[in-house]
Amino acid sequence: MKILIVGAGEVGFHIASRLATENKDVVVIDKDPKALKRVSEQLDVQVFEGSGSSPEVLREAGISQSDILLAVTDSDETNLVSCLVCDLLSPATRKLIRIRDSDYTDFTDRLRDDPPHIDTVINPEVELVRTVQRLLEVPGAEDVAEFSGGAIKLIGVRLDELSPLSNMRLTKLREVTGDFHLLIAAIVRDEELIIPTGRDSLVPGDLVYFVTDDANLHTALKLFGKESRPVKRAFIVGGGRIGMRLARALAQNGVYVKIVEDDPQRCNRLAEALNNVVVLNGDGTDQGLLAEENIEDMDVVITVTGDEETNILTSLLAKRMGVPIAVTRINKFGYFPLTTAIGIEHVISSRLSAINTILGHVRRGKVLSSVSLKGERAEVLEAEALETAEIVGKPLKSISFPKGALVISIIRDNEVIIPKGDSVIQPADRIILLCSQQAIPKIEKAMAVKLEFF
Structure with missing residues (x-):
């Protein structure tokens, strides 16, 4: 499988890193020579300097021989033009695009059906809000x-x-x-x-x-000694696009929401756009403001400003003042190993959410979805078992799975089966597998060749 990645930023770099470890043929395109230098020095991939929206650059980078184009620059317009040019030069190449501007949301179906015929549109901010909602459904997790x-x-x-x-x-x-x-x-x-x-x-x-x-x-x-009581009161720090999306989503689900933003003009826009949300103008790191707003009565504080340090400090302060749960937005992957040590338990990242979604769409075979576990040490794949697969019709205990792979669930006719050693997979079952990074290439190959593990 050959994959062209347009954009050598954090998302492009980490997708290239994951795919390179799985022995895929990866080419990264970017105009920034410093970003490409980082990629070439740290990863075993090809790099190509130039604009990913240029027909000549895409042609020279091998678009016609590529199975997938990933357009993940920080510019929605560059990503869209890259996909349009790809559609002209190599219509058979699958196109996945990252789009952050909500103005394009209403046109998602048109982008798929009409030129540039984009296969998958991913909005990392939407994915991040979904991640937060899943966390709040299980507050003890x-x-x-x-x-x-x-x-x-x-x-x-x-x-x-x-x-x-x-x-x-x-x-x-x-x-x-x-x-x-x-x-x-x-x-x-x-x-x-x-x-x-x-x-x-x-x-x-x-x-x-x-x-x-x-x-x-x-x-x-x-x-595990955890409670599953629902979150009823949420305090959001940061009124940017993510904060607004999150406040609207939580309020629509019946959660009492307060959101604090330090930009007065942005506060006015939030107040106009959000119903049943209390909008506050101030500094989320101001202990006096938090005390005045009775932060200790909140079930959760969610810090989603564009500054990681502010998010971390605010979360730690809120927990010290009595908030039981703090959800912290961090985009710098280098910070992730430090979060548990300093008391940050719930970490969210729009970049990581986008990467998880993208990886679920580039897997080979009958893979339906993919999620990375905390720290990206392993991946969970959801796949369909084909009728001719070697694992069909045999007890799981008699199958020699690759080391580092485990079947963790089977879905059959809407019935959820938590597997045991004598469980038997049947044709058309959905199976969910947990795989270490080392096992993913073998598992993925097995998916593409009808899940034959032998």
């Missing part, structure tokens, strides 16, 4: 991913000493869960990913990922 239209949830929770699962060997899990079958999909311990076996134990401080459906979510959370 640090990470939430949904599959099969929300029927399956992969939940990441921090294990504390009071949980009945603390210090338990997984072979004894059924003694605690009884008839309720709980599948532990992954453990993150000391920044290392563990895909567990029965010999592993759960240790206080672990970030534990488990699989459940909506009906059993409350039961599963109770085992």
Whole structure:
């Protein structure tokens, strides 16, 4: 598979990094020689200096031999022209585009059906709002991913000493869960990913990922000592486009929302655009303002300004003043490993949301969606099992999956099955697999060749 990436910024760089580790043929195009130098020095990919909207540049970079074009620059207009030129030069190439300006939202269907015939339009701000909404549906979780239209949830929770699962060997899990079958999909311990076996134990401080459906979510959370009470009051810091989208979405779901913004003109626009939202003009890092607005009565504070340092400081201050949950927007990937150490548990990133969505559309075979786990150490794939696949009709315990891969759920005729060793996959089942980064190339190849693991 050959993939052309237009844009060597953070999104382009990290997508190229992920795809390069999977032995794909990747070409990165950008006008900025400094950005290309970073790519060429750190990644095993080709680079091409020039405008990704130039027909000559795209032709010389090999657009006619490319399976996918990813247009992910910071300019919506450049991305749109790149796709239009690609449609003229190589109509068979799939086109994925990142668009941030909400003015284009109403034209998404037209962009697919008419030139430039874009296959997938991704708005990172929309994806980020969805990420926040998923987190707030499960307030005790640090990470939430949904599959099969929300029927399956992969939940990441921090294990504390009071949980009945603390210090338990997984072979004894059924003694605690009884008839309720709980599948532990992954453990993150000391920044290392563990895909567990029965010999592993759960240790206080672990970030534990488990699989459940909506009906059993409350039961599963109770085992970890977590509550699933809904968020009713939210305090948003930052009234930019993301803050406005988020405030509108939460208010429409019945959440009482306050939003603070330091730009008076922006506050006027927020007040005009938002119904049932309290708009405040001020500094979100002002302890006096937070105290005056009774921040301790809020269920959650969500910091989404364009400045990571402001978001981090505001979140820490709000938690110190009594807010139980702080959701912090961070776009610099270098900050991610530090967040847990300084007390930031819920991290969101528009760039990471965009990357997750894009990766779900570039996978080969019958892959329907893809989500990266915290820290991008692993990926969860949702795929369709083909009738001729080797894994169909056999108990899972008799199948030699690649090391670092685990089937964590099966969906059959709208029924959610948490798999056991004797579970059997049938044709047309949707299967959800957790894969370490090292296992992804083999799993993806298996998807493309009818899931034949042998």
